[in-house]
Amino acid sequence: MAIELNPLEQFEIERLIPIHIGGIDLSFTNSAMLMTVAAALVTALLVLATRKAALVPGRWQSLAELSYEFIANMIDGTVGHDGREYFPFVFTLFMFILFGNLLGLVPYSFTFTSHIIVTFALAAVVFIGVTVIGFARHGLHFLRLFVPEGVPAVLLLLLVPIELLSYFIRPFTLSIRLFANMLAGHTMLGIFGGLAASIGLFAILPLGAAILIFALELLVAGLQAYIFAILTCLYLNDAIHMH
Amino acid sequence: MDPASAKLIGAGLAMIALVGAGIGIGNVFSAYINAVARNPASQPLVQPIAFLGFALAEATGLFGWVVGFLIFLK
Numbered sequence: 001m002a003i004e005l006n007p008l009e010q011f012e013i014e015r016l017i018p019i020h021i022g023g024i025d026l027s028f029t030n031s032a033m034l035m036t037v038a039a040a041l042v043t044a045l046l047v048l049a050t051r052k053a054a055l056v057p058g059r060w061q062s063l064a065e066l067s068y069e070f071i072a073n074m075i076d077g078t079v080g081h082d083g084r085e086y087f088p089f090v091f092t093l094f095m096f097i098l099f100g101n102l103l104g105l106v107p108y109s110f111t112f113t114s115h116i117i118v119t120f121a122l123a124a125v126v127f128i129g130v131t132v133i134g135f136a137r138h139g140l141h142f143l144r145l146f147v148p149e150g151v152p153a154v155l156l157l158l159l160v161p162i163e164l165l166s167y168f169i170r171p172f173t174l175s176i177r178l179f180a181n182m183l184a185g186h187t188m189l190g191i192f193g194g195l196a197a198s199i200g201l202f203a204i205l206p207l208g209a210a211i212l213i214f215a216l217e218l219l220v221a222g223l224q225a226y227i228f229a230i231l232t233c234l235y236l237n238d239a240i241h242m243h
Numbered sequence: 244m245d246p247a248s249a250k251l252i253g254a255g256l257a258m259i260a261l262v263g264a265g266i267g268i269g270n271v272f273s274a275y276i277n278a279v280a281r282n283p284a285s286q287p288l289v290q291p292i293a294f295l296g297f298a299l300a301e302a303t304g305l306f307g308w309v310v311g312f313l314i315f316l317k
Binding site: 177 | 298301305
């Protein structure tokens with residue numbers, strides 16, 4: 001009986017349907033499949049649940065409305081009324097990351113948000129989008145974001161590079177935060193699982209730890225999606241209202 | 244010292260960064276508990292900020308973990 005004792009094996013990409021076009025590997029991988037499943041589930045939840053559109057919502061419609069209101073209130077609270085046009089983007093981001101994180105907790109499944117390239121793509125879209133929005137709304141005046149008001153000129157020499165650095169580090173911190181949380185959580189689950197499988201009677205201890213860490217991972221899955229969404233809203237607020 | 248053992252020692256040293264994460268998270272929740280204890284009605288207002296603070300504090304600790312991980316695996 002071969003027990004998977006390598007906690008890092010769960011992060012390997014497998015090509016489910018190999019597709020090579022012109023020397024480029026466009027295979028349909030397990031990561032791509034889970035992204036499709038996440039998108040399909042979110043779409044199914046929202047479309048099917050609001051089909052009847054009852055005034056007093058049933059369970060599924062309640063769930064769909066709850067998720068909508070959650071993000072709508074988040075945008076209202078951070079960006080305000082100007083942020084309404086960015087609601088579809090933030091909602092999609094939140095639901096995709098949430099479902100991706102949660103799907104990864106299913107046994108034998110794969111967490112597509114545990115790969116830096118996926119989270120970096122999402123964070124890069126947010127960063128570039130927010131920067132473009134800032135320049136589109138304020139023109140070159142947007143560069144005033146890095147020059148805080150009422151600061152003596154001598155301190156500016158030190159402050160502007162620090163402000164620039166903290167601005168440009170945003171896509172990296174945004175992506176690494178999500179990827180590191182997912183990687184660390186699942187690695188821990190893999191380690192405790194492997195430990196529980198490889199010792200005999202005392203497996204109850206690492207099993208108990210694995211159960212507790214699984215509960216923590218459920219919390220972290222939701223929390224990290226929320227953090228990604230709210231930081232997107234805060235960066236949007238910085239770009240739209242430059243305070 | 245051969246590279247393999249230097250790697251292991253380096254990865255272990257990188258884990259010291261998580262001390263900061265622990266202290267930071269403790270600070271955040273200590274402030275949250277204090278705030279709710281003084282004014283229980285503020286709980287729904289303070290809770291999202293508490294979770295935001297927790298995630299940001301955890302994130303900095305995890306940046307250190309990622310560096311250790313990279314050292315360990317490369």
